[in-house]
Amino acid sequence: MPIHEKSLIRPENLVEHEHLVIEGVDVSGHWSTFIEGRSITDYNEAMQEEIAALPGGENIHRCWQCGSCTNACTVNAVNPEFNPRYWIYLIRLGMEEELLRDKDIIWQCVSCNKCTYACPRDVVPEAVMKATAHWLELKGHTPKSNSTIFDEGFASQVIKTGKIEDGLVLRDYFKATGQSLTQPWLVAMVTGLIKRFPVTYLMKLGIATVFPDKTRKWSKSRAAITEYVEECEAANRKALGLDAKGTH
Numbered sequence: 061m062p063i064h065e066k067s068l069i070r071p072e073n074l075v076e077h078e079h080l081v082i083e084g085v086d087v088s089g090h091w092s093t094f095i096e097g098r099s100i101t102d103y104n105e106a107m108q109e110e111i112a113a114l115p116g117g118e119n120i121h122r123c124w125q126c127g128s129c130t131n132a133c134t135v136n137a138v139n140p141e142f143n144p145r146y147w148i149y150l151i152r153l154g155m156e157e158e159l160l161r162d163k164d165i166i167w168q169c170v171s172c173n174k175c176t177y178a179c180p181r182d183v184v185p186e187a188v189m190k191a192t193a194h195w196l197e198l199k200g201h202t203p204k205s206n207s208t209i210f211d212e213g214f215a216s217q218v219i220k221t222g223k224i225e226d227g228l229v230l231r232d233y234f235k236a237t238g239q240s241l242t243q244p245w246l247v248a249m250v251t252g253l254i255k256r257f258p259v260t261y262l263m264k265l266g267i268a269t270v271f272p273d274k275t276r277k278w279s280k281s282r283a284a285i286t287e288y289v290e291e292c293e294a295a296n297r298k299a300l301g302l303d304a305k306g307t308h
């Protein structure tokens with residue numbers, strides 16, 4: 061019988077007999093494949109609750125494991141190891157060590173939300189993936205993902221000035237992630253812009269990158285948003301039992 065989702069089984073737990081004959085039938089090799097039993101004792105019983113307490117994780121308890129999210133997933137189509145259904149299963153059971161085996165690919169969700177539209181239980185798997193990636197970062201299991209670094213730079217510029225300068229967002233993102241500003245796609249885009257737009261317009265764009273414009277009378281809004289962000293960060297830490305420094 062074929063083993064479904066064989067990629068989810070640890071290779072060391074898949075056993076084959078090189079030479080095996082049962083009642084005169086040769087079942088050597090993959091015909092005799094079986095999954096070795098194992099005992100799990102290191103459950104993290106708080107894991108589902110912690111992820112559910114983060115923004116986006118609220119509906120994780122609704123999942124009934126139908127697999128529609130994984131079936132619809134854009135990233136799963138190119139990498140079968142990217143499996144939202146499986147991760148939700150692990151989280152709900154508290155199998156932290158198993159989840160950590162995939163910690164370096166969970167952040168690869170591209171937020172296309174195909175899973176969200178496919179889900180019959182309104183789990184919002186896209187948001188659960190975000191909450192899970194956030195949980196991994198807050199717990200110190202992974203460094204900040206590029207996606208988080210981009211979000212933080214974008215949000216900090218909005219909070220600071222009440223506006224977004226695309227050039228500045230890109231410049232800060234490349235700097236924070238140690239990437240060169242001369243990305244081939246960026247060079248091609250700028251070259252295209254130079255050909256299509258008047259020089260005065262491009263000069264304005266360049267100046268705005270160095271001296272970003274600000275929304276008038278923004279200070280009160282900035283103070284209110286900053287207070288709200290701090291409240292959210294404190295709530296996240298509380299959900300995970302962390303202190304103000306992010307430690308237990």
Ligand code: SF4
Binds near residue numbers: 168169171172174
């Ligand atoms: S939002 Fe993420 S998890 Fe959902 S289908 Fe898209 S890539 Fe997959």
Ligand code: SF4
Binds near residue numbers: 124127
């Ligand atoms: S589609 Fe929804 S209910 Fe089905 S496995 Fe995915 S999250 Fe769970």
